[in-house]
Amino acid sequence: MADTARTLAPPTTGAPPIRPRRLRWVLGAEMLVNGLGRFTLMPVLGVVLATQDPAAGPSVVGAGLLVHNAATGVSSVLVNRYLSRLRYNTALGLSMLLAAAGFGVLPYLHDAAALILALLVAGLGISAHTVLTPLLAADIIADDAGRNRMYSMFQIAGNAAAAVGPFLAAALYVSTDARPLLTLVGGAYLVAGLILYLGLPGRMHPAPTSGxxxxxxxxxxxxxxxxxxxxxxxxxxxxxxxxxxxxxxxxxxxxxxxxxxxxxxxxxxxxxxxxxxxxxxxxxxxxxxxxxxxxxxxxxxxxxxxxxxxxxxxxxxxxxxxxxxxxxxxxxxxxxxxxxxxxxxxxxxxxxxxxxxxxxxxxxxxxxxxxxxxxxxxxxxxxxxxxxxxxxxxxxxxxxxxxxxxxxxxxxxxx
Structure with a gap:
């Protein structure tokens, strides 16, 4: 996508904002890697939960998926005040570390409560990432069209991963051994976190909440x-x-x-x-x-x-x-x-x-x-x-x- 002249929003801490072109490359690469992790796991997550705890019935699997989806959606709202105290690159890097840790331990857990707790941790990381990435783009780019171009790039990268993820899941999740699958998933989130931590400016913070x-x-x-x-x-x-x-x-x-x-x-x-x-x-x-x-x-x-x-x-x-x-x-x-x-x-x-x-x-x-x-x-x-x-x-x-x-x-x- 060609760069066009646009007004930059004032940075929240006085640090020089990252150029929009570089921001697109950093977040585009991260969204693709992040998406590979997420969309490789999502098609088989319910099966993984049922296999990890053979005694778990449908209600436990359903509860695990419900908790994870709810955490992915709104859990970051509960920690908004603390997110604004961290630099963008630190907060986003930590969010991906939480996702990697939550999913990475799943193959070694065989208790329903422990599995659900791990999904809650992973969901918190994904939720924080979901809030902070578009927020960062909005802080850097001031006009609606420029923001929409950036958010559309997120959409393209995520859907490219979504088109490949189910095939990776089918290849990696065999014989009920989740370790190859979740090693890839956890590794993808770790790489995404590194891209964000190293690629984003080190002094920009989200604006704090107003109360x-x-x-x-x-x-x-x-x-x-x-x-x-x-x-x-x-x-x-x-x-x-x-x-x-x-x-x-x-x-x-x-x-x-x-x-x-x-x-x-x-x-x-x-x-x-x-x-x-x-x-x-x-x-x-x-x-x-x-x-x-x-x-x-x-x-x-x-x-x-x-x-x-x-x-x-x-x-x-x-x-x-x-x-x-x-x-x-x-x-x-x-x-x-x-x-x-x-x-x-x-x-x-x-x-x-x-x-x-x-x-x-x-x-x-x-x-x-x-x-x-x-x-x-x-x-x-x-x-x-x-x-x-x-x-x-x-x-x-x-x-x-x-x-x-x-x-x-x-x-x-x-x-």
Whole structure:
């Protein structure tokens, strides 16, 4: 991606900021290595937990996955005040060290409580990384289009890793011996931590929170009372709710109705592959709209509308393969618009501390995706067992379009 002239945000400690081009290289390399660790493990994490503790039932495996996902989403919010006391390179290096340690010890643990504790530690590291990397980019780059370009690069690197990770998992996790797999995973996180520690400026700190709490009452008040902030939070919850359907309801739908294993794999891998090749073009369109004065919220709304349209296609009565591939294609474009724009939108919210703004992003993200995963599992299965799959997709798509349209109409009235 070509460097363009842009205004740099004032550094938080007076240290010279890293050049945006160098920042892209450092964070791009780190995101790729980090993603290889994460996406190599995630497809088989439940199996690893069940194998490490043969006495563990489904409830223990479910609890482990729930704890890890919750920790990955929001645990860093609890330590916001302490993150701001560390330099960026130190905090990010430590976050990857926690992830490496938590995952690296899993092959040697055979007790459910110990396994869950290790996943909690790893989740804390991943959560801190998820908050601090876009925060660093927002501190360095002042304009929405420049930030969106950076966040899109994160998306490309992560999805390149997601396209390769499942194949590495299949090659490394054999005969229930998790050591080769988790040695690679832990090593990937260690390398990612080294890239961050050595590649980032040594004197930049995140701006501190504005009060004693991880997220101050003032930040929550802004999220509730400021119309644009309120809409950004609401569209995040809606969009993440529908986004989570791909990894819950749609994955179940494919498993139940697509007979060919090869076709199932293609459908589930297609968004990641599409993002690697098409994200840059979609980002270019998004950035032209941002420079023309369109708001990040408007583009989040477009992404959410596309998510809703993807759901409607599954219930529209089209031939199965046509509906499946059309839905995945629309979903992939929606993800390319929506995901990078989330961080762009929260970075621009009028809050005293950007660290708190990203903490609210994490809360909104986790609420939406957690509720979406639950509904995409429990409610979709209920509909499927009653031969009402199409009802699920139609209601979900219509509700998404209606909720998003109401938010967008509200924005137009107050513009």
């Amino acid at each position: 004693r709490w991880p997220i101050s009452r003032g930040a929550f008040a802004t999220a509730v009372r400021d119309p644009n902030s309120r809409r950004v939070v609401a569209i995040t919850v809606i969009g993440m709710f529908v986004y989570a359907q791909f990894y819950s309801a749609f994955a179940l739908f494919v498993a139940y109705v697509i007979e060919s294993p090869a076709l199932r794999s293609v459908l589930l891998a297609l968004p990641a592959v599409a993002i690697v090749f098409v994200q840059a073009a979609v980002t270019g369109v998004s950035n032209r709209l941002l420079r023309a004065g369109r708001s990040p919220f408007l583009l989040l709304g477009v992404g959410s509308l596309l998510f809703g349209a993807a759901m409607l296609l599954l219930g529209a009565g089209l031939p199965l393969l046509v509906a499946s591939f059309a839905s995945v294609a629309v979903f992939a474009v929606a993800e390319m618009v929506f995901q990078p724009m989330l961080s762009t939108a929260f970075a621009a919210l009028p809050m005293d501390s950007r660290l708190e703004a990203f903490g609210i992003r994490q809360l909104s993200w986790t609420i939406g995706s957690g509720a979406g995963s639950f509904v995409g599992g429990a409610v979709y299965l209920m509909c499927h067992h009653n031969h009402a799959d199409h009802v699920y997709w139609l209601v979900l798509g219509a509700a998404t379009l209606a909720g998003t349209a109401l938010l967008m109409l509200g924005a137009r009235r107050t513009a």
